Amino acid sequence: MEAGFLPNTTLAESGRVAANGIDYYYEVHGEGEPLLVLHGGLGSIALFGPSPALFNAGRQVIAVDLQGHGRTPLGDRPIRLEDMGDDMAVLLSTLGYRRVDVIGYSLGGGVAFRLAVQHPEMVRRLVLVSAGFSRDGFYADMLDQQAQVGGEVAEMMEGTPMYRSYAALAPHPEDFPRLLDSMGELMRRPYDYSEDAKGLRMPVMIVFGDSDMYRPEHIVEFYHLLGGGLRDAGWMRETMAQNRLAILPGVTHYDSFSSPALVPTVLPFLNGEMPGVGEAEEPGTPDQRAA
Numbered sequence: 001m002e003a004g005f006l007p008n009t010t011l012a013e014s015g016r017v018a019a020n021g022i023d024y025y026y027e028v029h030g031e032g033e034p035l036l037v038l039h040g041g042l043g044s045i046a047l048f049g050p051s052p053a054l055f056n057a058g059r060q061v062i063a064v065d066l067q068g069h070g071r072t073p074l075g076d077r078p079i080r081l082e083d084m085g086d087d088m089a090v091l092l093s094t095l096g097y098r099r100v101d102v103i104g105y106s107l108g109g110g111v112a113f114r115l116a117v118q119h120p121e122m123v124r125r126l127v128l129v130s131a132g133f134s135r136d137g138f139y140a141d142m143l144d145q146q147a148q149v150g151g152e153v154a155e156m157m158e159g160t161p162m163y164r165s166y167a168a169l170a171p172h173p174e175d176f177p178r179l180l181d182s183m184g185e186l187m188r189r190p191y192d193y194s195e196d197a198k199g200l201r202m203p204v205m206i207v208f209g210d211s212d213m214y215r216p217e218h219i220v221e222f223y224h225l226l227g228g229g230l231r232d233a234g235w236m237r238e239t240m241a242q243n244r245l246a247i248l249p250g251v252t253h254y255d256s257f258s259s260p261a262l263v264p265t266v267l268p269f270l271n272g273e274m275p276g277v278g279e280a281e282e283p284g285t286p287d288q289r290a291a
Helices: 081-095 107-118 140-147 161-169 173-188 194-199 216-225 262-270
Strands: 011-019 022-029 033-038 059-065 100-105 123-129 204-211 244-252
Touching: 011 081, 022 081, 033 081, 033 107, 059 081, 081 107, 100 107, 100 262, 107 123, 107 194, 123 262, 140 173, 161 173, 194 216, 204 216, 204 262, 216 244, 244 262
Parallel strands: 033 059, 033 100, 100 123, 123 204, 204 244
Antiparallel strands: 011 022, 022 059
């Protein structure tokens, strides 16, 4: 067992799971119903902003360093959301989880989305934080910035907290330029998951900041694809959609996952306490892991 990175939480388990050629590092914290938590791009388990509230909320949290991030090596394959979605299914199955709730931020939101699309039987409730359904959802100037991400800017980033965190954890810190190349390639790749969004059947909450990098029109369109915001809910909530939209005021893409408003916004949804959210089967709790 490797030392955990999240302070003020109970580290129950840590280790590695090999999934489709990537040696993923994971940690399991706390007790209760299982919740898979996936970080954003160039982040890691160690950089979760709301960890004290989220990781001590009566949940058993499975936290994973995504491909090329934190303690998980980059490997030799490209970074693809679809591939990492499959990887998370392998990791959960290997750890013995049949079904879990999932929350992902930014890159982690994309991975969580693909997990839910490609392995819907494993996801009970899904929360996507600052994660859109298509590349067209970004502001045009963001697309220009993303197009410039690559290994050639690695030296310029060496003094940043992001790089220092990477260098402290990565099994191969010299891979940082390759990671930037891979992330740049991912961000330049066109994608449109609108049809997949329509097909999700588990309860879904999408969360954005009111000053996010995604256009407001895209956010509304995402909610429409999920069946929300199409009609009045009715006096008795009889026509309310099961899926939820949350806009956090005064929040950007870069601080949405550390916003104090995030945990009290998503926990009632994850716990099935929010009006209008349909009932779903219970996930596999720690005592119900597959043999």
